[in-house]
Amino acid sequence: MGDTNMCTDNPILLKNTKSLPAIICLQKKAVKVIPTEYDIIEANKLAFNDDIGTITNRVTSMFELQAGFDKDSAEYKELEYRIMCGQHYQQCSIDRAKGIVAKPMPPYWFTSRGISENNFSEDEIQFQKKIMASHKPYFMTYVYSNLKTENNKYLRNSNSNAVRRFAKYGIETLQDLENYKSKTVGMKKFLEFYKLLSPVGNNACVVNRIAWLFEKEFCSYLKRLSSLEKNTDKCSFDYSILKSDTEYSQSNYDKIYQIYKDYTVLLKSYLIKAHAEKLDKFDNWVEIQKYIHWFQDRCYQVCCNADELNNIVIDICYQSENTKQFAWDICGDVIIKNLLNRYGGKISYPYCVKENGEFTYFGKKFEMRSINILEESNDYIG
Amino acid sequence: MIILDEKQYARRCLEENSLGENTYITLSIIAKYYYFDCGYKKKKIKELLKEFLTTNYIAFPKEENAWNNNIEKIVNKVNKQKLYEISGVKITKAEIDRIQTLQNKLLEKLAFTMLCLAKFHNAKNENNNGWVTTLGKELLNLANINCPQSRLNIHINNLYEAGLLDLPLRCDNTNCRINFIDNDGDEELFVSDFRNLGFEYLLYCGENYIRCAECGALTKGNKNGTKKYCSKCNSYSKLGFKIRYCIDCGTPFKVAPNVATKIRCDTCQHKHNNLNKKKWRDSKNDKSICI
Numbered sequence: 203m204g205d206t207n208m209c210t211d212n213p214i215l216l217k218n219t220k221s222l223p224a225i226i227c228l229q230k231k232a233v234k235v236i237p238t239e240y241d242i243i244e245a246n247k248l249a250f251n252d253d254i255g256t257i258t259n260r261v262t263s264m265f266e267l268q269a270g271f272d273k274d275s276a277e278y279k280e281l282e283y284r285i286m287c288g289q290h291y292q293q294c295s296i297d298r299a300k301g302i303v304a305k306p307m308p309p310y311w312f313t314s315r316g317i318s319e320n321n322f323s324e325d326e327i328q329f330q331k332k333i334m335a336s337h338k339p340y341f342m343t344y345v346y347s348n349l350k351t352e353n354n355k356y357l358r359n360s361n362s363n364a365v366r367r368f369a370k371y372g373i374e375t376l377q378d379l380e381n382y383k384s385k386t387v388g389m390k391k392f393l394e395f396y397k398l399l400s401p402v403g404n405n406a407c408v409v410n411r412i413a414w415l416f417e418k419e420f421c422s423y424l425k426r427l428s429s430l431e432k433n434t435d436k437c438s439f440d441y442s443i444l445k446s447d448t449e450y451s452q453s454n455y456d457k458i459y460q461i462y463k464d465y466t467v468l469l470k471s472y473l474i475k476a477h478a479e480k481l482d483k484f485d486n487w488v489e490i491q492k493y494i495h496w497f498q499d500r501c502y503q504v505c506c507n508a509d510e511l512n513n514i515v516i517d518i519c520y521q522s523e524n525t526k527q528f529a530w531d532i533c534g535d536v537i538i539k540n541l542l543n544r545y546g547g548k549i550s551y552p553y554c555v556k557e558n559g560e561f562t563y564f565g566k567k568f569e570m571r572s573i574n575i576l577e578e579s580n581d582y583i584g
Numbered sequence: 585m586i587i588l589d590e591k592q593y594a595r596r597c598l599e600e601n602s603l604g605e606n607t608y609i610t611l612s613i614i615a616k617y618y619y620f621d622c623g624y625k626k627k628k629i630k631e632l633l634k635e636f637l638t639t640n641y642i643a644f645p646k647e648e649n650a651w652n653n654n655i656e657k658i659v660n661k662v663n664k665q666k667l668y669e670i671s672g673v674k675i676t677k678a679e680i681d682r683i684q685t686l687q688n689k690l691l692e693k694l695a696f697t698m699l700c701l702a703k704f705h706n707a708k709n710e711n712n713n714g715w716v717t718t719l720g721k722e723l724l725n726l727a728n729i730n731c732p733q734s735r736l737n738i739h740i741n742n743l744y745e746a747g748l749l750d751l752p753l754r755c756d757n758t759n760c761r762i763n764f765i766d767n768d769g770d771e772e773l774f775v776s777d778f779r780n781l782g783f784e785y786l787l788y789c790g791e792n793y794i795r796c797a798e799c800g801a802l803t804k805g806n807k808n809g810t811k812k813y814c815s816k817c818n819s820y821s822k823l824g825f826k827i828r829y830c831i832d833c834g835t836p837f838k839v840a841p842n843v844a845t846k847i848r849c850d851t852c853q854h855k856h857n858n859l860n861k862k863k864w865r866d867s868k869n870d871k872s873i874c875i
Contacts, residue, residue: 359756362737366751369741396755468643475650496646 218408225289249299253306257295259338260312261288263403266339270405277333284311284333312336340402341413347477352401360396367392441520443544444529444537448509457504458514465497465528494531501532512536547576585609586704586718586726586778588670591617599827601640601838608654611637613667615658620667626659633658672776673703676769680788686746689786690729694739695748696785697727700775702762714762728782777802832856 210216235241264281271278287307294304309316312335317327343350361376368389373379376396379389397404404410472493476486505511512533519529530537542549552561552568559567585605587593594617596602597610604610611633618624618632633655637644644651675696683695698716701723705712718726720733731739740760743749750761773788775781783802787793794805798817805811812818825838830849837849848856 356756359758362758363751363755365734365737366740366744369738370745392755395753399754399756464642468646493646 222286225286244301245299248301252299253295254292257288257291257307259342260307260335261285261292262342263312263335263337263339264288264333266403266405266407266410267333267335268405269407269410277329281333284335310334337401337403339407339410340404341409343402344413347480349402356399356401364392439520441516444516444520444540445513446509446536446540446543448507448513450505450510450514454505454510455514455517458501458511459518461497461500461504462515462518462528465493466524469493469527497528498532508533508536512540542575547574548572549575586701587613588668588672588704588776588778590668591621592669594621594667598636603640607637607641608658611655612658612662615662616665616667619662626662629662630655630659668708670704670707672774673700673707674771675699675703675773675775676766677772678766678769679764680772682748682764683785686743686748688742689789691739691742691746693727693729693782693785694723695743697723697781698743698749698760699762699765700778700781700784701726702765704778706765714765715759716762717759719758719760726778726781728780 237245261284264285268278268281268285271281291305291307294306297304310320310322310330314331314334314336317330317334322330338346338349340353343353357376364373364376364379368379368382371382371386371389373382380393382389385393469490472489476489481489501511501515505514512529515529515532516537519526550570550572552563553571555567555569557567558569560569562568587609590613593604593610594614597604597614598617602610614636615629615633618629619626624632634652637651637655641651679699683692683699686692686695701716701718702712702714705715705717716723720736724731724733724736729736729739740749744751748762748764750763752759752761775784777784777800780802783793783804787802792805792807793802794811795801796803796814796817797812799814801814801816803811803814826841826843827836828839828846829836830852831847832852832855833849835849839846846853
């Protein structure tokens with residue numbers, strides 16, 4: 203909406219760009235003042251929790267709804283008008299930050315309560331309900347994690363219910379029900395409710411179609427990946443290279459295993475909370491580090507010998523298929539030290555070269571080089 | 585987790601210093617116990633719950649803020665629900681007969697389990713009207729049915745087709761309503777243990793099931809009739825901590841199972857040791873004076 207000026211010869215963009223007359227939104231004027239610090243603070247306060255993003259989302263929902271109607275239909279044209287007006291209401295929302303009293307978007311455009319508050323005739327109510335932008339489009343599930351969770355739960359429950367009701371017709375998924383040819387009255391009603399109560403709009407608008415395309419591609423990719431993982435022998439990794447020769451007692455193992463169980467429970471609950479509250483990445487990292495230090499302290503209280511502790515945590519984590527994070531969090535430095543000792547302090551790394559590389563990655567050539575860390579560090583100290 | 589007698593559960597948790605399977609639910613029940621049974625004020629309940637968590641939840645100092653919010657929530661709504669003391673549910677002859685018309689042991693187990701759950705929820709709430717909300721993995725566990733969750737939907741469809749339950753109109757509502765509840769008939773069976781409802785039904789049908797002599801849970805018996813314990817209780821189990829009462833101040837304190845001589849709490853023991861040391865020093869000084 204005027205944020206970008208661009209030139210392109212891309213045929214897809216050219217073919218799909220609509221030539222519309224420029225919209226001039228009538229703008230109310232505020233009293234002209236030379237802004238003081240107080241005015242800026244006031245404008246900032248007014249701009250908090252504004253509706254600009256919400257209005258943009260509603261207009262996006264209208265695009266999605268529009269894709270479900272014929273171009274010549276009254277619904278399509280009404281939505282076209284509302285989309286254009288959307289720019290005006292965005293403008294109004296920005297004006298509100300300047301202290302101007304501006305008109306909000308009519309509630310009957312996006313809520314059923316708004317429809318019932320107006321004195322519409324029965325036909326008009328049906329019409330307004332059809333074009334009411336109350337749900338976000340499907341692709342927004344990739345923007346709002348809560349919406350994705352809600353939609354997934356809705357799909358899962360609807361799927362279960364479809365099977366519970368119609369399993370005797372050979373229905374095993376909701377997809378089967380949609381494709382079933384001779385639908386009964388109950389089936390039609392069920393599908394009608396399913397579409398009506400869906401938390402997201404599933405009309406074939408452009409971005410929804412792109413989302414489905416990506417899903418289709420990645421679905422097969424993920425299937426391939428999981429089958430590949432199944433075929434690979436997961437136990438083939440010899441984790442003894444991470445350990446030293448130190449022996450440990452069974453009682454220490456049991457105590458550390460108890461701490462490991464606490465670690466998995468606490469970290470899991472914390473990560474769920476962090477994901478739900480959308481915590482800042484840095485804050486999240488700091489909080490996790492606090493947990494790690496706390497668990498490290500607890501582990502070292504049980505077993506103060508680093509090598510012995512390392513062997514215990516390696517045995518706990520690498521004997522199962524669960525995450526190995528605990529081992530690396532508690533004894534990461536000891537594992538690295540053991541690996542270096544095992545290979546005489548030598549490490550190999552890819553080095554970018556101009557010619558004759560051993561392999562190519564991202565258009566650049568690399569060869570493997572080795573360096574002795576212990577010697578290098580001794581030289582440095584010397 | 586089905587808790588029939590919340591009062592008993594709360595008492596047991598307080599005695600054993602246990603947080604149960606779900607800490608939040610346990611705290612809610614303990615709060616209700618304090619409010620309804622002990623008659624404590626909300627402020628005191630808040631303090632007691634914090635004390636309980638401090639002694640029993642290892643990560644409480646780290647998660648204090650989150651748990652303080654939870655405790656606040658629990659205490660605010662403590663008076664909104666009763667403290668339930670349900671001894672069990674009564675199953676009538678008519679209900680058993682209705683279940684047995686299915687002629688399929690797996691479906692019968694499922695129908696019996698759902699009936700018990702519906703009656704339990706009815707006992708908790710008069711307006712429940714036979715609805716069952718415990719579905720999925722938990723229902724399969726309670727009914728002792730070993731099948732994937734996707735298969736459960738097909739079993740529920742069989743019960744629906746047989747007319748034993750109603751399904752909700754909303755397409756995303758996964759609850760079911762049992763429609764053959766008969767509260768007025770003669771009692772045929774009284775179910776007071778909700779751990780293995782599937783086995784409970786099979787025991788009623790005359791199959792070889794026994795109650796564990798240790799924990800009372802139902803388990804499959806052997807041919808000779810010599811089996812006494814369930815798989816959890818038949819092997820070595822670690823002794824838990826013992827609770828003793830201090831001989832000086834009377835407060836309860838924990839001791840490891842192998843400790844036989846500890847009779848005082850740590851604070852009193854410290855005081856007692858200091859007193860002994862003092863006595864010994866005094867006696868030594870007295871001797872020196874004598875010399």
